[in-house]
Amino acid sequence: MVVLQSCVQEGSGSHSETCVASSHVDSEVICIKVEDVTDMKMEEDTLQVAEYQTALNEQEGLQFEGSRYSCDVCHKPFSLRCELRKHLLIHTGERPYSCSICKKSFSDQGNMKRHQRIHSGERPYSCDVCKKSFSDRGNMKRHERIHSGERPYSCNVCSASFNRESDLERHQSIHTGERPYSCN
Template identity: 55%
Template sequence: MIMMLMQHRQPGTGSRASPDDLSGLDGSSSHLKRRPAVMQAAMLPVIKLHRIDTCPDQDLPKPRRCCCDQCGRGFTSVHNLKIHQRIHTGDRPYSCDECGTKFTQMSHLKTHKRMHTGERPYSCDQCGTKFTTMSTLKTHKRMHTGERPYSCDQCGTKFTQMSHLKTHKRMHTGERPYSCDQCGESFTQMSHLTRHKRMHTGERPYSCDQCGTKFTRMSHLKRHKRMHTGERPYSCDQCGKSFALMSTLKTHRRIHTGERPYSCDQCGESFARMSHLKRHNRMHTGERPFGCDQCGESFTRMSTLKTHRRIHTGERPFGCDQCGESFTEMSTLKTHRRIHTGERPYSCDQCGESFARMSTLKRHRRIHTEEAFWVW
């Protein structure tokens, strides 16, 4: 009926059909006039529709006959168009009775309620992981199949989700649509803005149920929990060593590859980690940002300050399991253990004598250099 109204409406008329438009639908207007007024009102759509030949979205397939007069998007039914127009009007008629969050569609409210009930009706037939929505399950299955249906037309990178592709494209366009109302910094994703705002508010919504430490990110909490569980899910395929963080594994792999991507612009020395480069730069600048609050001595490293503080506290947390002697540093304990094991990992390349400490080897080498001096 709506399509017939659209076809009889003359271009330039309003959104409601006139009595003259209705009179020619079945031969006479008396048949419609005899119907109740409420039914007549229901037959006349209040949403402004475009005729298919004047619809701004010219690429629409023929079944999509209803177009939004604000953005030109087309729909197959007036019902879908009404739902869409809530984006423009801000209307959210469906609200959660537990938290008050409002939605434009009843289906979205039903999905939201599963957060409160814990219901996850859609499960993966390969790994058993459960989800609250079918769309999330479909996206998850691409992890098993390797499917990445959305590709960037500029660099060719492929993604499992359209939203990830849209976010990625902002790298090429430089678009940062989400900005902080306090400091003005802008971001490519709303989630990044939400996370950034916690710097201003001090909010740390994710807390550890074992020690109570709080975090601004869920990922930081997950990483922290591995300290309690001892989980090390990332392992090196060359030596088998495992790590709690992927970033630590990437850094470790540079031991095998020899890669040192961070170089000093003053002396040219290169490092496997950015933190090591920053620490090295303090040699040039003389910066010692970590100061002892008891004696005032300052250091280039926080770890060195922690070790130094044990002089004041008398703490010796590293004990030998063979003789019971304790030390302020782990490195000192490792060196001490060589007394019991007999290990001498540092050997002289001139005479072959080996030593338990590098410092002892350096002192030994002076024998050869002094001999060479006197022979000359």
């Protein structure tokens, strides 16, 4: 597992090659170090820099409504510390969860478990109307729009509506003149 830890260096000298991000305040360089550890539990002080950045964001008016933490790399706000910890894996590139069958790796355990349903054939979600089953809850919810008639994606030019965002995006090329597909 990768744990983010902070280091503080005085002056404007260069800082460690292992730092994935830094904040410069007055004469201090605050860095995030990436270190491999075997303990799966993150210690409370490992997000010291992210919390420091959150305090800076508050001083600079960058704090977002309802969020207490923000990513030191991209400044994305989070209301829960565990959400920030999960997000930080995007920047480190770490994918600690891997499928035992095909070895595909994931940064999130839930995504890995969803993926494993491909191999097991498990389809725990079913439509109340037609009983069609799905391996993913989101796909079931999208399917249910067929029965309900819900079309939440509307074109801002002609008000045509769609039950899938990808259908709206394809439709919008009519208005832009974009032709994303070519003949062979």
